Every structure is written in C-alpha cells, then in structure tokens.
Amino acid sequence: MQEIRFHGRGGQGAVIxxxxxxxxxxxxxxxxxxxPTFGAERRGAPVAxxxxxxxxxxxIRSRVTKPDYVIVMAARLIESVAVTDGLKKGGLIxxxxxxxxxxxxxxxxxxxxxxxxxxxxxxNLNRIALxxxxxxxxxxxxxxxxxxxxxxxxxxxxxxxxxQALPSFIPARLADNEKALRQAYExxxxx
Amino acid sequence: xxxxxxxxxxxxxxxxxxxxxxxxxxxxxITPQTHIIxxxxxxxxxxxxxxxxIKVESEMSAIAAVLGSVSTGSRSFTASxxxxxxxxxxxxxxxxxxxxxxxxxxANRALxxxxxxxxxxxxxxxxxxxxxxxxxxxxSQEALDTIIIAYKASEQLMLPIMVMIDGFILSHTMxxxxxxxxxxxxxxxxxxxxxxxxxxxxxLTFGAAAHxxxxxxxxxxxxxxxxxxxxxxxxxxxxxxxxxxRCYQPVMRCPEGDEKSNTALLCCGAMTGTVRVAVAELNKxxxxxxxxxxxxxxxxxxxxLCEALKDKKQVIVLNRACSYxxxxxxxxxxxxxxxxxxxxxxxxxxxxxxxxxxxFPETITEVxxxxxxxSSVECNWLDS
Numbered sequence: 226m227q228e229i230r231f232h233g234r235g236g237q238g239a240v241i242x243x244x245x246x247x248x249x250x251x252x253x254x255x256x257x258x259x260x261p262t263f264g265a266e267r268r269g270a271p272v273a274x275x276x277x278x279x280x281x282x283x284x285i286r287s288r289v290t291k292p293d294y295v296i297v298m299a300a301r302l303i304e305s306v307a308v309t310d311g312l313k314k315g316g317l318i319x320x321x322x323x324x325x326x327x328x329x330x331x332x333x334x335x336x337x338x339x340x341x342x343x344x345x346x347x348x349n350l351n352r353i354a355l356x357x358x359x360x361x362x363x364x365x366x367x368x369x370x371x372x373x374x375x376x377x378x379x380x381x382x383x384x385x386x387x388x389q390a391l392p393s394f395i396p397a398r399l400a401d402n403e404k405a406l407r408q409a410y411e412x413x414x415x416x
Numbered sequence: 417x418x419x420x421x422x423x424x425x426x427x428x429x430x431x432x433x434x435x436x437x438x439x440x441x442x443x444x445x446i447t448p449q450t451h452i453i454x455x456x457x458x459x460x461x462x463x464x465x466x467x468x469x470i471k472v473e474s475e476m477s478a479i480a481a482v483l484g485s486v487s488t489g490s491r492s493f494t495a496s497x498x499x500x501x502x503x504x505x506x507x508x509x510x511x512x513x514x515x516x517x518x519x520x521x522x523a524n525r526a527l528x529x530x531x532x533x534x535x536x537x538x539x540x541x542x543x544x545x546x547x548x549x550x551x552x553x554x555x556s557q558e559a560l561d562t563i564i565i566a567y568k569a570s571e572q573l574m575l576p577i578m579v580m581i582d583g584f585i586l587s588h589t590m591x592x593x594x595x596x597x598x599x600x601x602x603x604x605x606x607x608x609x610x611x612x613x614x615x616x617x618x619x620l621t622f623g624a625a626a627h628x629x630x631x632x633x634x635x636x637x638x639x640x641x642x643x644x645x646x647x648x649x650x651x652x653x654x655x656x657x658x659x660x661x662r663c664y665q666p667v668m669r670c671p672e673g674d675e676k677s678n679t680a681l682l683c684c685g686a687m688t689g690t691v692r693v694a695v696a697e698l699n700k701x702x703x704x705x706x707x708x709x710x711x712x713x714x715x716x717x718x719x720x721l722c723e724a725l726k727d728k729k730q731v732i733v734l735n736r737a738c739s740y741x742x743x744x745x746x747x748x749x750x751x752x753x754x755x756x757x758x759x760x761x762x763x764x765x766x767x768x769x770x771x772x773x774x775x776f777p778e779t780i781t782e783v784x785x786x787x788x789x790x791s792s793v794e795c796n797w798l799d800s
Contacts, residue, residue: 244590247422248422251420257591258591259590263534263772264533282555284690285689285690285777287776
C-alpha cells in the first residue's frame with residue numbers, strides 16, 4: 226500500500242487534488258481511498274488530505290500517519306505544521322517553492338550532518354499555475370500541476386490517468402489545467 | 417449487471433436511493449449528511465431520478481412530509497444527522513406506530529453540547545426505542561446495498577428502517593465500489609403496493625385513537641413483528657446475496673479474526689475497517705483475537721450473538737455512544753443478550769470514541785494487549 230499526505234491551505238485545492246489522484250489510481254485498476262481532515266475547511270487555514278492506494282480493498286480509515294509521500298502545497302506551512310511527521314525512510318517530500326531543496330531545514334534531519342532519510346524535491350508550481358492563468362497571485366490554483374509533479378517523481382500514477390480524471394473534478398478551464406499538469410510533469414527535477 | 421466506480425460515500429448512498437426509485441424525497445440539510453440530499457436534488461433536477469423533492473424548513477417537517485407521502489402509498493426517503501435526527505424524534509414514533517414502511521439514512525454525528533460535527537453513534541442509539549429497525553454499515557458499498565435491502569424488508573414488514581453510516585468517515589471518503597444496474601435492482605425490489613393508503617376515493621381512518629386494551633394488543637403485535645423482522649431481513653439479505661453476490665448478516669464474523677481465540681472484539685459501523693487491520697496485526701503477533709461485527713441494533717440479534725460468542729472467555733465491546741451513568745449503550749445490549757448463555761464470557765465495556773476522537777489501529781491493539789487490566793464492572797474510558 227502507498228500512502229500520500231497533502232498539506233495545503235483551504236482554497237488551494239488539496240482536497241480536490243487528493244480526489245483526482247484517487248480517481249486516476251482507480252482508472253488504472255487499483256483500489257484507492259481519499260479523504261480530507263474534517264471540519265477546518267476555512268479559506269487559508271491549514272488543511273490536510275489523504276490518499277491510499279492498494280491492489281485490494283482498503284480497510285483502514287484513520288488518517289495517514291506514516292506516509293510514503295508528503296506534498297506541501299504552500300512552503301510556509303512548514304513553519305507551523307509538522308509536515309514530515311511519520312514520513313517513511315526512503316520516502317519523498319514534494320514542496321511547492323521557488324527555493325532549492327537544500328534550502329529547507331526539515332525537523333530532525335537538520336540536527337545531524339547526515340542527509341535526511343527522505344528525498345526533498347521542490348518545484349515552483351505557483352509560477353506554472355499563473356503561466357496558465359489558474360487562480361491569481363494571492364491564491365494560484367495548483368491542484369492539477371502538483372499531481373503532474375507527483376506522478377513524475379513517484380511513478381505512482383501515469384499522467385494520462387490524471388488527465389483522464391480531471392474533468393470529473395475541474396469543470397472549467399480544463400485545457401489550461403491539463404497543460405499545467407503536463408508542464409509540471411516535464412519540468413520537475415527528479416534528483 | 418453493475419458498474420465499477422469510485423465515489424464519495426454520500427454519492428454512493430444517493431445512488432442506492434436512486435436505484436430504489438422513491439417517489440417522494442424530503443430532507444433538511446445538516447452536516448455531514450447534506451451531500452446526500454444535495455446529490456439527490458441534482459438527480460431529481462436532471463431527471464435521472466423521477467421523484468418529487470419536497471423542500472422543508474426543518475427536520476421535523478421533513479419527517480412529517482414523508483410520513484404523509486408514505487401514508488398515500490408512495491415509496492419515500494429522508495436523511496438526517498445528529499440534532500436533526502433528535503428533532504425528528506416525536507414523528508419517528510408515529511411512523512413506526514402507524515406501521516409505515518420508510519427508509520431513513522442517518523449520518524452518525526455527535527449530539528451537542530458542546531457543539532461537535534464529528535462522528536459517533538449517540539444520535540441513532542438515542543432513537544433505539546422508537547420502533548425502527550436499525551442497521552449499521554461499514555463501507556460505502558454496504559451502505560448502498562443496505563438501502564436497497566432496507567426498502568424490500570421495510571415494505572414486507574410494514575416497519576420503518578434506519579440505515580446508519582458514519583458521518584465524514586464514510587460520507588466524505590472516496591472509495592471503490594460497484595453500482596448495480598437499475599434492471600437488477602428493479603428485479604429485486606418491485607414497486608411498492610401499499611396494503612392500505614390515504615385515498616380520497618376509498619376513505620380510511622389514519623391516526624385514530626386506541627383505547628387501553630386495543631393499544632396493548634397493537635403494541636404486542638408490533639413487538640412480535642419486530643422479532644419476526646429478523647427472519648424477514650435474513651430472507652431479503654439472502655435473496656440479495658443470490659442476485660448481487662454480496663452477503664450481509666445481522667452478526668458477521670470478520671475473516672481477520674481468529675475464531676478459536678478466547679478473546680473477541682465487538683463493534684459496529686465504519687470503525688470496523690480499522691479494527692480489522694488491528695486484529696490482523698494482533699493475530700500475526702501472537703495475540704489471538706476474534707472480531708465480530710454487529711450490523712443490526714434493532715431488532716437485537718440475541719440468538720445470533722450468543723452463537724457467535726458462546727465459546728469466548730472475554731468480549732471487549734467497542735462503544736461510540738454512552739448512556740451516561742451506565743456506560744456504553746452497545747455494551748448494555750451485549751450484556752443482556754449474553755446473560756442467556758450457560759457459561760458467560762467476561763464483558764468489557766470500552767468507550768473507544770466519542771465526537772470523532774480518532775481510532776487508529778494502535779488504539780485497538782493497546783486495548784487488547786492490556787485486556788487483563790480492563791474492568792468488567794465499570795465502563796473503561798481511554799487515557800487522554
């Protein structure tokens with residue numbers, strides 16, 4: 226089973242991104258489960274959403290505490306939310322930021338000189354979203370491109386499956402969302 | 417025969433309702449049930465579901481509206497949650513007492529105060545004695561299927577059925593399931609033909625007074641029908657299993673459990689999924705544990721539960737509703753049922769969650785690993 230945890234701000238599209246991902250995994254014939262943290266859906270407030278993927282029905286219903294992948298949709302969340310909590314050894318954290326990966330001091334990883342037990346990858350998704358006029362400067366809509374980047378760095382799902390899943394969740398500006406998703410897939414640097 | 421889908425729990429339930437072809441729907445929005453009736457209103461608006469959708473100003477009116485519509489012989493549906501279900505309380509008695517077949521979906525949510533939107537089973541357990549059958553569902557598939565089964569059983573019994581799903585835990589979770597085709601549902605669930613109904617051309621008296629002797633007689637019949645309901649529900653579930661390939665029973669042993677173990681966990685609702693994971697882990701790590709899922713709270717399946725637990729030495733009941741001053745409501749039910757056994761297991765009353773307090777697999781494994789320390793007299797509350 227693969228477990229994914231999205232951290233975002235209310236309005237950024239973390240919950241919708243988790244649903245698109247679940248649908249794309251389903252389209253590839255897998256069992257998937259997606260749910261948000263409940264009750265804090267205020268615009269701008271920290272939110273989390275979870276996806277699980279497996280080849281059989283997923284019984285567990287508690288929130289993801291030991292993710293394989295963590296996605297941080299707003300880099301400044303790192304200051305207030307323990308985003309790497311439980312992140313598995315050999316796991317991966319994808320951060321929406323214009324800063325390089327080695328500029329991030331994440332929790333215990335910085336206490337020692339040894340590299341953190343997980344990969345850190347950054348990509349400027351805000352820029353990609355704005356290039357395709359998705360959202361505005363204050364709140365770029367990055368749920369499609371973030372999934373493109375995740376698909377590339379994780380190999381969890383094909384970008385075609387994500388594109389196939391988009392129309393069920395994104396009724397407007399579909400072509401721009403598709404382009405942003407592909408651009409993030411193609412430009413994210415996978416170290 | 418069916419379509420593979422990945423749906424939010426609320427949408428899966430709306431499909432279960434759509435496939436059952438209710439002629440009248442009336443409901444009032446309340447978190448976390450709102451998505452169900454929103455999806456249904458969209459289905460009615462698009463013509464996908466041919467039903468009359470009555471907008472109302474409260475839950476009291478919603479249940480009163482469907483009390484009226486089902487009295488005219490129209491298959492009807494309503495849904496609610498928490499304070500909304502509590503507000504329906506008086507009419508819930510009237511629907512059952514009038515022997516009207518109705519299906520209500522309740523998205524389990526805590527009752528205030530303090531204000532809390534998250535899931536527990538206090539709302540529906542509080543309606544235990546209203547004369548409705550109560551069925552608790554573990555998955556969205558089970559919820560969709562149970563709605564269809566509930567209409568069939570309800571109309572055969574002339575008794576209303578409440579179908580429970582955990583608010584948020586099921587309603588707001590997207591998961592994979594099968595949506596049956598309309599044709600196979602139509603084949604299983606024919607149109608409702610009311611044996612008596614409000615009809616201007618054929619006048620009958622509804623809601624008349626009953627003097628003491630008649631009242632007593634009617635309630636005796638009601639109680640007997642409630643007991644027979646187990647047989648009717650079993651038949652409906654058996655026929656469903658044959659047609660749809662999915663089997664449901666009032667008491668279900670989960671395959672993750674060890675049938676021969678002395679210790680069993682018992683729970684109901686969506687939490688069962690997480691408990692399955694914990695039980696598999698316990699059995700793998702040398703702590704044999706059985707797991708029994710209870711689907712039916714009313715009528716209470718006394719005999720089936722005794723059969724499932726007769727060889728156990730310890731039964732740990734995981735509660736998500738409290739009868740304050742006694743303990744877990746489900747534990748009291750289980751104690752009463754197992755009292756009939758010649759050799760009774762120890763029963764531990766555990767308050768595992770209220771108001772959405774999250775249950776992790778570790779929460780369950782800790783309870784079982786420390787089972788020697790559990791009181792069998794007092795309710796066991798977890799350390800916070």
